[in-house]
Amino acid sequence: MIWVIGNVDGNSYKEPFSKGILARSLRVSSIGLNQAYEIANDIENNLIERGISEISVDELAKTIARYLDTVDSGFSKKYERWRTVRKSEEPLIILIGGASGVGTSSMAFELANRLGLKNIISTDMIREVMRKIISKELNPVIHKSSFDAYESIRTPAIRVDAIIEGFISHVDVVNVGIEAIIERSIKEGISIIVEGVHVVPGFIREDLLNQGNVMMFTLIVEDEEMHKQRFYTRCRQPWVKRSLEHYMDNFSTIRKTQNFLIEQANIHHNPIINNVDFRQTIDSMVDEIIDKFGGESNDGTKSI
Template structure:
């Protein structure tokens, strides 16, 4: 029996998470779609502004309520981040209760909102009982600004709301950084259909651990096959070093072809960094282990076959 879906979609205001959440729920046939803003309103009715002033502000201006604003000095970004954390921290326990109720009742649910903060929201306690998927959406600054203005006008919150784009952009950057630190996928929401496709791939993916044998120069071929051709993902890497009882392990979570290409370009632009990585590959005889994922079993099988044909997989008889 499958576990209930719990799909969490976080982002700053104006990125497009509500649209994506609605499309994703429709695609997966999930009838429970909840905005964290509604959960926040319930919490506001329980905890008054005297006890939680940050809660009763918006996510982007909660920093004005902090008692120790002076300790941030001229560091505006840290001040805004701290205010946002304070604001979100009052909502997160209620979000976790909603998740628990959905899981207990075996209900699939999509939850979207700015209050879904990687590192603050504890999803580990639900992983045994739910198929839980956490995403943070982002967009480049110009796209974000355009959508932010459009959304403000649509919900008739022009004027002061439009004055807070800078703060919302800082929150976007904070959420992206938190996502990277806690290995939550960050999806660049340029196109609704592409974003939905990428998220569905990560939700439904099939994974398998494989042992690879290739040089640093062949990384581009590997990532092109896995990420570009099959829309897959590379997770974690273990290097088998002589004289060590256990492999050297690194946590990685590569699913974005653009980020993979950027990393490869950085290696080419930074000879020392590339040489260091080549040294590690050399020590391990170019042998390392990944978990690779694909959207479905058929794609995974084809992916493995192509990786083998390109000579990227380790054969025990070599």
């Protein structure tokens, strides 16, 4: 057996070498699952051939980077820069917003898998807790969907557009919960992905966004027909209880909320990703994260 020796706060620990853990850690470099397992297998065989029974985490990481370099220098650069992000003392907090149906929950799940993150929270769940605390009488808008919240605004719309007014009132309440999650994650050092329609650029406190490794993305689906299809695919799953009708009846207002999200993302210089191909979406998010927090690449450029 090969032992991997690590160090936490000056205390060393050892654990058995795991091909599964190694393979998963390679996924961040956009290496497919099969190739990642083949590489992990090769690296293990190489260690056995060299008669190594103990290896430090740093030495193992160097061995992996050297191996990846022989396959594709892009892989090794990405791998090493991701390690810089992982070694940061600050947790990674990724916020993924987007209008209903564009794929925030699906992409959060895929990204967590790619990065090996264990915590995902949906803003719909934060809202659900709030609905138990705040009565419909006190705050009717959060008891609606983000896109039809305008139907419950008590005071007449002050802004020109009632749909956006309703959306803002709805998001504003849930945002309090999002900020609490970010505060707690920073305080406890927990890396997390927060996803949902309530993640809107310009709403979350700047001082929180500037702390630690916080990164926000806005997902969109530019093509109307494709966006519509997403609701069909979601409702096709037998366990999904959301009614297709609710989203189809409100499709034009959902698109309006997407336009508002795009405007906000542009004003606040947040990355916008057109979520067409899921691999490309995840690759773009990973690249943006590594570019922002992974330091300079070896050749001095910021792009990967």
